[in-house]
Amino acid sequence: MAISDRVVRELNLQLNREIYSAYLYLSMAAYFESVGLRGFSKWMKVQWREELMHAMKFFDYIASRGGRVELYAIEAPPKDWKSPLDAFEFALAHEKEVTKRISNLVELAIAEKDHATFNMLQWFVNEQVEEEQSFEEVVLKLKLAGNDTRAILFLDSELGKREVSAENESSGALQD
Ligand code: FEO
Numbered sequence: 733m734a735i736s737d738r739v740v741r742e743l744n745l746q747l748n749r750e751i752y753s754a755y756l757y758l759s760m761a762a763y764f765e766s767v768g769l770r771g772f773s774k775w776m777k778v779q780w781r782e783e784l785m786h787a788m789k790f791f792d793y794i795a796s797r798g799g800r801v802e803l804y805a806i807e808a809p810p811k812d813w814k815s816p817l818d819a820f821e822f823a824l825a826h827e828k829e830v831t832k833r834i835s836n837l838v839e840l841a842i843a844e845k846d847h848a849t850f851n852m853l854q855w856f857v858n859e860q861v862e863e864e865q866s867f868e869e870v871v872l873k874l875k876l877a878g879n880d881t882r883a884i885l886f887l888d889s890e891l892g893k894r895e896v897s898a899e900n901e902s903s904g905a906l907q908d
Contacts, residue, residue, distance in 0.1 A: 736844055740799035742837055743849070747790035748804045749833060754783035756809040756826060760819050763812060769884075771892025772816060775870075778894045785900045786859070793852050816884065817874040824867040831860040 761776035794801050813819035834856045841850040870891070877883035 733846070733848075735794075735797040735799050735846065735849065739840060739844060739846055739849055740794060740797075742840055743790050743794050743799070744802045744804070746833060746837060747787050747794070747801070748806065749830065750783050750787035750790060751806055752809070753826065753830065754780045754787065755806055757783060757823070759809040759811055760813070760823065763819060764816070769816065769888045771888035771890065775891040775894045778896050781896050782900055786856070789852075789855070793849075797848065817871065820867060820871045820874055824864065824871055827860070827863045827867050831864060834860055 757776045757779040761773045761780065764770070764773035764776060791801050810822070813822060834853060838850065838853050838857065841847075841853060870887075873887055874884075877887060
C-alpha cells in the first residue's frame with residue numbers, strides 16, 4: 733500500500749522536530765560550556781548526535797516508502813537557562829512533548845491502516861520511554877544536589893563519561 737501524502741507530511745514534520753531537538757541540545761551544550769560545566773556539555777553533545785540519528789531514521793523511512801523527504805526551516809532554540817536544573821527540566825518537558833507527537837503519529841498510522849508506519853514508530857515509542865527516563869534521572873540528581881557546588885561538580889564528571897550509543901555509532905546514518 734502506498735504511503736499517504738498526509739503521513740509523509742507528518743513524518744517530515746517529525747523529522748524537522750528531531751533536528752530541532754538536536755539543535756536544542758547543542759544549544760544546551762553551549763550553555764554548559766559557558767558556565768564551565770564541560771561534563772554536562774559532553775552529555776548534551778552525545779544527545780545532539782542521538783537526535784540526529786532519530787532524524788535520519790525518519791529520513792530513511794520516508795525515502796524507503798517512496799515518499800519525498802522535505803526539509804523545513806529549523807526554529808532557533810533558546811540560548812540561556814537559569815541553572816543546570818532549569819536546563820534539564822526544560823529538556824524533560826521537551827521530551828514529553830516529543831512523546832505526545834510520536835503518540836499522535838501512531839494514532840494517525842492506525843487511522844490510515846498504515847501498518848508499516850505503525851511498525852516503524854514502535855521503535856520511537858520505546859525510545860521515548862528511555863529518553864524521558866534519562867532526562868528525569870538527571871533532573872532528580874540535580875534536585876538532590878541543590879546548591880552544593882561539590883555535588884554539581886561530581887555530577888559533571890559523571891555525565892562527562894557518556895558516550896555515543898553503539899546503535900548510533902553503527903547506524904551509519906551520520907556517516908553517509
Ligand atoms: Fe528524538 Fe529525544 O527524542
